[in-house]
Amino acid sequence: MTSLASFHHIQFVVSNALQASFWYCVHFGFERFAEKRASDYRQKEVAIRNGKIIFVFKCPLTPSVPELTDELAVHGDFVKDVAYGVDDIETVLAQVTAAGGTILKPLETLSDEHGSIRVATIASFQGDLVHTLIEDKESYAGIFLPGFTAVDDYPMSQRLGALTNIDYIDHVVENYAEHEAQPVADWYNQNLNLTRFWSIDDKQVNTGLSALKAQIVSNPSNSVQITLIEPVPTATKGRGQIQEYLDFHGGPGIQHVALNTHDIIAVVGELRHRGVEFLAIPDAYYDQLEVRLKKAGVNVEENLADVRKLQLLVDFDESGYLLQTFTKPVQDRPSLFFEIIQRHNFNGFGAGNFKALFEAVEEEQRRRGTLHE
Ligand SMILES: O=C(O)C(=O)Cc1ccc(O)cc1
Numbered sequence: 272m273t274s275l276a277s278f279h280h281i282q283f284v285v286s287n288a289l290q291a292s293f294w295y296c297v298h299f300g301f302e303r304f305a306e307k308r309a310s311d312y313r314q315k316e317v318a319i320r321n322g323k324i325i326f327v328f329k330c331p332l333t334p335s336v337p338e339l340t341d342e343l344a345v346h347g348d349f350v351k352d353v354a355y356g357v358d359d360i361e362t363v364l365a366q367v368t369a370a371g372g373t374i375l376k377p378l379e380t381l382s383d384e385h386g387s388i389r390v391a392t393i394a395s396f397q398g399d400l401v402h403t404l405i406e407d408k409e410s411y412a413g414i415f416l417p418g419f420t421a422v423d424d425y426p427m428s429q430r431l432g433a434l435t436n437i438d439y440i441d442h443v444v445e446n447y448a449e450h451e452a453q454p455v456a457d458w459y460n461q462n463l464n465l466t467r468f469w470s471i472d473d474k475q476v477n478t479g480l481s482a483l484k485a486q487i488v489s490n491p492s493n494s495v496q497i498t499l500i501e502p503v504p505t506a507t508k509g510r511g512q513i514q515e516y517l518d519f520h521g522g523p524g525i526q527h528v529a530l531n532t533h534d535i536i537a538v539v540g541e542l543r544h545r546g547v548e549f550l551a552i553p554d555a556y557y558d559q560l561e562v563r564l565k566k567a568g569v570n571v572e573e574n575l576a577d578v579r580k581l582q583l584l585v586d587f588d589e590s591g592y593l594l595q596t597f598t599k600p601v602q603d604r605p606s607l608f609f610e611i612i613q614r615h616n617f618n619g620f621g622a623g624n625f626k627a628l629f630e631a632v633e634e635e636q637r638r639r640g641t642l643h644e
């Protein structure tokens with residue numbers, strides 16, 4: 272069995288690639304660096320990057336691109352493709368075929384004057400999310416993928432300066448309907464050899480208003496981690512955040528992308544300065560946190576006054592801790608958002624933060640008017 276090797280890039284389908292990519296350049300310090308050559312005048316693709324992280328924005332240019340406009344009409348702007356690097360694409364595809372997975376675009380070699388790359392695209396288990404698999408054995412020397420050419424950065428992001436402390440994609444999270452997450456985990460196991468890394472059930476995560484089940488599947492080196500979440504309907508009359516996502520996104524899909532940093536204090540300070548909005552965490556959380564940390568004898572390197580000011584969440588155990596925070600949804604619909612995470616010898620997912628986090632999300636839902644039916 273072979274598995275995924277790395278997160279390669281994330282492709283969004285949006286109604287306007289120019290504006291969507293600009294938003295990420297200004298707010299998250301990405302630079303526009305490549306654009307697909309106009310092989311098809313009806314659509315456009317723009318690639319932006321921040322360090323190792325690459326996002327691609329694809330949009331229709333005319334009303335007659337049903338493969339884009341049909342899904343856009345359902346989801347609004349959304350993550351269409353989480354693309355993975357693989358070491359041996361033929362073996363992965365043979366595994367997918369044997370497991371009954373769907374190959375949407377069969378193996379092909381993409382080439383230009385800078386070399387070649389082998390790619391194929393498979394369907395995910397459910398919904399419109401797909402996974403492009405990319406094997407780059409020959410160290411392709413072009414700017415991104417064959418067919419893309421370099422472009423100049425936006426003057427605005429040059430003026431704002433690069434935001435260089437964001438390092439790589441830590442994990443992505445996919446939301447599914449009730450009872451669906453386990454079949455998805457089995458699918459990732461059989462098709463892509465991801466195995467269960469961690470899980471949490473609804474009894475541990477229940478605010479009374481919302482509850483969920485989560486599990487993480489990962490590749491053998493844990494460099495690819497995917498959290499699979501499903502809602503657990505609660506007795507109280509509240510629409511949990513996972514159900515809210517499913518209702519507004521229109522089915523299962525990518526809920527958040529977590530970006531790993533080695534300096535969360537600097538990054539979140541700068542993101543806030545650039546206008547990125549984060550979930551609000553009440554002061555009481557920090558009063559309790561200081562007591563809990565002292566009791567557990569955990570030494571947090573960062574200044575706790577900064578942690579409180581930037582409203583970061585902290586989870587910890589005997590051997591380490593993590594700092595994390597979540598943006599508000601990045602489009603009008605309460606669907607996709609981002610996480611900024613820094614780990615100090617801590618591989619968990621901040622389960623100790625779930626209660627504070629869910630209460631903060633419920634506060635946002637209350638504001639949106641989506642918490643109660
Ligand atoms: O599991 C993860 O990756 C988390 O970051 C925790 C989490 C779970 C559900 C949410 O709606 C938001 C955050």
Ligand SMILES: [Fe+2]
Pocket residue numbers: 442444498527529610
């Ligand atoms: Fe996360």
